[in-house]
Amino acid sequence: MLSASDLDFFDAGRCRRVALGGGGNVRFEDVAPVRGFRWNKGARSFAGWYYAVTTGGHVGYES
Structure with missing residues (x-):
């Protein structure tokens, strides 16, 4: 279940979900738009x- 503290993004063509506080090591500038x-x-x-x-x-x- 998606909560307000989850972060969804696409990385290498697949959807990833991490806790909002757990996305600190993701280089979003390298993720494709x-x-x-x-x-x-x-x-x-x-x-x-x-x-x-x-x-x-x-x-x-x-x-």
Whole structure:
């Protein structure tokens, strides 16, 4: 049963569930996004990538 303290994410194509406090060792910046980023001209939000020194790579974002 899913509780508010569980964390679900996809890793290597399979769904994983860990306790919220147990996800500290998961590098979420390396996990593939669940869906692609969309760039629509004139949209109210935007998406992109930025380089994060702390992760040593690009991180996707969507506002």
